Amino acid sequence: MGLIVAGVSHLTAPIEVRERLSYRAQEASSELDRLRSSGAIREGAVLSTCNRTEFYAVENDSDAFPQILATLSRRLAGDGTPFVYAHRDRKAARHLFRVAAGLDSMILGEAQIHGQVKEAWETSRAFSGPILNRLFQSALLTASRAREETGIGRGAASVSSAAVQLAKKVLGSLAGRRAMILGAGDVAELALECFLKEGVKVAIVANRTFDRAETLADRHGATAMHYEECWAALGAVDVLLCSTASPVPMVSVERLRAAAALRAGRPLCVLDIALPRDVEAGAGAIENVFLYDLDDLRAAAVANLQRREQDVPAAESIISGEVEKFWEWVAGLVAVPVVREFREEMDRLRAAELAAAMRRIGPVSPEQAEG
Numbered sequence: 001m002g003l004i005v006a007g008v009s010h011l012t013a014p015i016e017v018r019e020r021l022s023y024r025a026q027e028a029s030s031e032l033d034r035l036r037s038s039g040a041i042r043e044g045a046v047l048s049t050c051n052r053t054e055f056y057a058v059e060n061d062s063d064a065f066p067q068i069l070a071t072l073s074r075r076l077a078g079d080g081t082p083f084v085y086a087h088r089d090r091k092a093a094r095h096l097f098r099v100a101a102g103l104d105s106m107i108l109g110e111a112q113i114h115g116q117v118k119e120a121w122e123t124s125r126a127f128s129g130p131i132l133n134r135l136f137q138s139a140l141l142t143a144s145r146a147r148e149e150t151g152i153g154r155g156a157a158s159v160s161s162a163a164v165q166l167a168k169k170v171l172g173s174l175a176g177r178r179a180m181i182l183g184a185g186d187v188a189e190l191a192l193e194c195f196l197k198e199g200v201k202v203a204i205v206a207n208r209t210f211d212r213a214e215t216l217a218d219r220h221g222a223t224a225m226h227y228e229e230c231w232a233a234l235g236a237v238d239v240l241l242c243s244t245a246s247p248v249p250m251v252s253v254e255r256l257r258a259a260a261a262l263r264a265g266r267p268l269c270v271l272d273i274a275l276p277r278d279v280e281a282g283a284g285a286i287e288n289v290f291l292y293d294l295d296d297l298r299a300a301a302v303a304n305l306q307r308r309e310q311d312v313p314a315a316e317s318i319i320s321g322e323v324e325k326f327w328e329w330v331a332g333l334v335a336v337p338v339v340r341e342f343r344e345e346m347d348r349l350r351a352a353e354l355a356a357a358m359r360r361i362g363p364v365s366p367e368q369a370e371g
Contacts, residue, residue, distance in 0.1 A: 003131065003330070005095050006068045006086040007047075007054030010106045013083035015295045019276035020076055023048040024245070025123045031055075031071055032127040040067040043132045045124035047099070049116045050159065050275040050294055051106050056096065058131045090327050093135060097319045100143035102152065106298055107162055109152040109308045112186070114143050131330060142322040149318065151311040160190035160243075162297050163271040164198060167239045170269045170290050175199030178236060180225075182250060182278060183243035184212035191241050191273075192220050204237065206230035207244075231255050235262030241271040242278035249280040256283045263288065273297070 008021055023031070028046035035041045035057070043058035055068045065086050073080040087095045095104070100117045102109045121128070121136035128136070147153040157165070168174055179195045181188050184207040195203055203222040207213035210226050217224035225233065234240065234255065244250055251270070256279075260268055270291045272279040277293055284291035 002059045002063075003057075003089050003092045003135070004059060004064055004068075004086060005054050005056045005092040006065055006072075006084060007052060008072070008080070008083045008085070009052035009054070009104065010295070010298070011104075012085055015275070015277065015293055017076065017083050018051070018053065021048075021053040021072060021080075022050075022275050023053060024247075028123065029126065032124060035064070035067060035071065036127060038067065040064040043129040044127045045120055045132050045136065047117060047120040049113065050273065052099070052104075054099075056092070056132060056135070058129065090323060093139075093326055094319065094323045096135060096139045097142050097323055098316075100139040101146045101315055101319065102143070103312065103315060103319075106294070107157050107159065108305055108312075109147075109154070110158050111147070111153055112158050112190075114140065114147075115186070117143075130333065134329060135326065138322060138326045142319055145322075146315040146318045150314040152308055152315045154308060154311070158187075158190050159273050159294070159297065160187050160241075161194045163241060163273050163292070164191060164194040166292055166297060167241075167269045167271060168198065171238060171267065173199070174239070176201045177238040178202040178204075179239040179241065180204040180206060180230065180234065180237040181241050181243065182206050182230070183245075183274070184209070184216045185243065185245065187243045187273065188241075189216055189219075191243065192216065192222060195239075195241075196220060196222075200239075202237075204230065204233060231259075234259040237268070238266070239269045239271065241273065243274050244278050246274070246278060247276060249276075249278055251279045251283065253280050253283050253286070256289055257286050260286050260289050 008018060010018070023046055028048060032044040032046060035044055039060055040062065041057040041064050042060050045056045047054045047056065057064050057068070069080055069084055072084055098104045100114055102111065102113050105113050117136065118140055171177065174195065175198065177200050179200045181192055181204065184205060188205070192203055192205065203220070204225050205213045205217040205222050206225045206227050208227045210224065214224040235258070242251060256270065265288055268289050270279060270283065270289060272291065272293045275294060279291060283289060
């Protein structure tokens with residue numbers, strides 16, 4: 001039995017690869033079911049975010065990595081080896097602890113990953129067991145402790161806030177500007193809050209499910225719009241931020257070209273922070289359309305990291321201590337059946353030796369037995 005994590009992240013794979021390896025909850029469950037049915041794994045969980053896709057597993061007697069690699073490669077329709085990493089046992093545990101604490105994030109210390117790790121655990125509960133349940137629980141508690149006891153999360157930007165700051169660099173002040181958000185999830189809500197803090201005059205929320213757009217807009221005093229109607233308003237906005245969960249592009253080159261034509265040369269900043277990407281390839285070539293995706297945020301996220309980086313050693317120290325505690329628990333869990341088996345074997349040997357001795361002695365009368 002071994003613990004393994006295998007996957008890709010923003011550190012090993014470009015967005016073109018990551019978006020093809022993005023799993024919805026049902027897709028992740030199907031893959032875990034297949035891996036468990038094949039006997040490759042005993043327990044499993046999938047963490048799939050905009051910046052990583054990782055399979056966590058407790059192996060049976062054989063190495064599960066070849067099958068996990070094959071799973072990822074099938075989705076890529078090619079060899080995933082150049083992009084896929086793997087960690088085992090203590091290193092696998094440490095990796096999840098660091099991920100949950102935001103130490104492995106594109107934006108150091110970002111808090112959103114904590115909720116994503118929790119969601120991955122909850123979604124995979126049907127395939128997890130005692131070891132992965134303890135691993136994820138320990139990782140989440142340790143991440144919370146690291147954020148509370150160090151400055152690792154001090155002033156940390158989210159992907160949403162980093163995107164809004166990038167829009168400021170492109171357009172200058174956002175005060176009085178008009179922004180449209182495509183999507184109505186947590187990332188979209190964070191972006192809406194950031195836009196409003198920057199003084200955006202008009203904020204539009206559009207979504208395929210209008211009720212969700214309306215609920216989000218009402219919470220923040222924004223305007224909700226039906227998905228089919230939002231394109232007519234695109235030419236009047238200065239920033240379009242896309243954050244849907246669509247498996248196919250939602251924003252075509254034609255729609256952006258038509259919007260740009262209505263703007264009389266004024267720039268249109270398009271922030272695509274979805275995975276898979278929401279904006280069709282080639283849109284960045286349109287004159288006066290400034291398109292940025294998740295990988296483009298990497299350079300923008302480097303700024304203002306110095307203070308948080310100073311707290312990394314303290315956070316790493318907390319993680320190291322908690323990883324050892326977790327691994328001691330695993331060692332004890334593994335030792336229990338071994339000790340039980342040893343004791344049962346001793347009992348069997350003792351009984352066998354007693355039986356052999358009785359055979360050598362021969363029949364014993366009741367009087368001899370009492371004596």
